[in-house]
Amino acid sequence: MRKIAVDSAPAPSVRFVEIGAEQAGQRIDNFLLRVCKGVPKSHIYKAIRGGEVRVNKGRTSADYRLAAGDQVRIPPLRLPAPGAARPVPPAAFPVVFEDEALVVLDKPAGLAVHGGSGVSFGLIEQLRAARPEARFLELAHRLDRETSGLIMVAKQRKSLLRLHDMMREGGGRKRYQALVVGDWVNDRQHLRQPLYKYLTPSGERRVRVDPGGKPAHTIITLERRFGRYSLLGAELRTGRTHQIRVHLAAAGFPIVADEKYGADEVRQAFARQGLHRMFLHAGSLDIPHPLSGEPLSLRAPLPPECMAILRYLEGSNK
Template sequence: MALSKAPAVSRVSVDEGSAGQRIDNFLVRICKGVPKSHVYRILRSGEVRVNSRRVDQTYRLQEGDEVRIPPIRLAEKAEVAVPVGRPFDIVYEDEALLVLDKPAGLAVHGGSGVSFGVIEQLRRQRPEAKFLELVHRLDRETSGLLIVAKKRSALTVLHDMMREGRVQKRYLTLVAGRWLNLQQHVKLPLHKYLTEEGERRVSVNPEGKPAHSIVRLLKRWHSCSLVEVELKTGRTHQIRVHLSHLGFPLYGDDKYGDFALNKRLDKVGLKRMFLHAAKLAFRHPLTDQSIELAAALPAELEEYVVAVEQAEEREYG
């Protein structure tokens, strides 16, 4: 619901999509542009009422609750028009969730200099949808399988499953160098930090959080290797940092890769990072049904692999 810019009391009826959400998070979501500090202040003062009663910030909303929101004056802010865009390739969908094949170059959500992403476009394409929320994230330049919850109950369970490692995620990537082991467990702790320019970065650091990747060799050439990486943890930039640290930077990685190599790759047709979320396996959050999904390599990556094959044949026979 959009709140009026002019001060006025708003009354919002809680639907199924918001049931189970904490009142503070609910207010932050619908009171767009209002500082969190102000949201907590009106909660503490009792100006927010649920079914005419005061509640604290930990109260979880129930379907049918009526939330009274006091007058809030918002600064006028130009709304960014989210384009409808092309329909996403939906790999799986039911009443609780959907899984789409995200194209490379599109962020999963707006923020940090990006005005919109997959989730904003999906909501624009489906105005009738009461609830659409990201279950996890993919880097902007990563393509592949992305889960979106259509019910809060599904979102909550899926988040628990992600934390507990009960969602199997496998990625395909092309790395510089000759990867030798058919299967290798990589357990290197990762630490997040900000550069002097304010950019988010990750490094292998004993002070970091535990991170576990399983790397399987699929094909090896003289200059590069195609590998599948299974994530046992879901740290930021985990695959990119683990492999780069071991001396096998991802082709096209503009943060942790080989920048001179990337320039050469761009000239011969690889104009993006070679990282694709290829497989997902998990139990359905509401029915416990087994779900296994796959997304083929995008055409531009498949074509590059073919070009590598052909170049190897010409040079080495």
Template sequence: MKDLSKDSVTWLEVGEDAEGQRIDNFLMRIAKGVPKSHIYRVLHSGEVRVNKGRVPAEYRLKVGDRLRVPPIRTAERPSQVAVPARDFDIAFEDEALIVVDKPSGVAVHGGSGVSFGVIEQLRRARPLAKFLELAHRLDRETSGLLVVAKKRAALTRLHDMFRDGGISKRYFALVKGSWRNELQHVRLPLHKYLTAEGERRVSVNKEGKAAHSIVRLVARWENFSLVEVELKTGRTHQIRVHLAHLGFPIAGDDKYGDFSLNKALQKTGLGRMFLHAAKLALPHPLTGAPLELESPLPEELRAFVEKLDRNETGTYGQTL
């Protein structure tokens, strides 16, 4: 990381790790802690130059570009938390990407009250890696397959595929209630909003963005059902909100679930949300070769399903 707070101009040469990145995003990455407004001010004023010329904020960098960056003072960050290195289970890795099998309870990145997440810990564990960036997100309590790009070209292609539906994503969810349809398409628009406490939430709203989930029944008990959900769009909290809106909240969901049920489930051994990113199918972002990856249910989720099969959860999980 370059020190941009010194009094003199800094000169940078663009390498492969930044090829294709917008210059505004590049500056925000190398000048962490600087307000976006300041980044855009130095861009619009022409203080930032590329190959001696002015460029707009949306300019995409090329290998070999020479950047003139004026002094940018970052705000002091008191008592920063040291990021511990962590080795995660890896479902797949090559020169272009890593697919991490993320455990529940770990954020994918720092922010919103979380000091660090998977990506910061992965970077700390791999100090020689030149480029590691998240290709998508998983909720903190969701476990399963998470894609991390190791090259800018791979990241750009992965973003395109996630946006355009070129990646098949399937999740396992245990829901309250008896799901009846073997296959059901759920098309309900979703709207993001903030609660009075400032927390992010999502609701079904006709003014929201289109969202499409395909739900398949896997197993059913009297009071619970195990379903596989295929995402055709990738809206925030999509599976959780779609299922809850239909009257089938996910077991253990602390935002959209049945809170009294969640407390009871904790006593029977389910102390997390039962949502797991189990399957990914995609063409390799650089070679186009097909990739099909699976992550088995974590032990704590398998154990709870076995309790349902044995009818060991009391009145909450009687089998049919």
């Protein structure tokens, strides 16, 4: 008689989790991504939208922040088998600063900070894979995939909450460098256009200047002029999605090699010169330490490919 192989893996079932002090303050989507390792992000968001994920027996939204004592219903999402090989390759990134409260890394361009939107994993998943002994590693903020530079990762719940508070209250300065198309004139200029997030018909996330959008404030300073191009400093006073990119594009000075808000011909021209990324770098961070309050002044130099482009433009203008 022919034998039929039966999958012995247990079927996923509903789970109920009570939130403790360490999980309190986390967004529920981030909590579920940690608890349901290996489940595609799209499945988790679908379960939240469909009301399968519940908090205290009620429906919730992806941006809900958990409180200690909350009862979370986790639907039967299929998880990896116990003991399955870790799907995320571990990776080490240049460490700019680290202590018991946080680690600040220099993120390369082209790497997402987390998985999702067609990306199976990002910096935070690779960092966790490289540090399996770490009990807590959470992004304190985000950087676009094509932006390089300083990214803060909290190593304790209290430091994460304090960093979030500081960023909401404007405590600290994040400064970027951007090479833009156009001859920028003003030494210092405030851009305050409201920004609105939307999806294209293909499902791609975009942002535009719109009176119905959220308030946004970027301070631009001129660093160097190269005729048709300018190197600018950009300081964020709010943290909206694609804020620097959209503010500069709306002002008529799109960032070089920005595939969403810039011109294809510019990106192609700079690719021929060896630049295969957007020229936007988070190079400066001045912020009080989240626990001690001591001032932190952290720097990440422009990557070699960006420095090479500046040398090329400098030579072209002689």
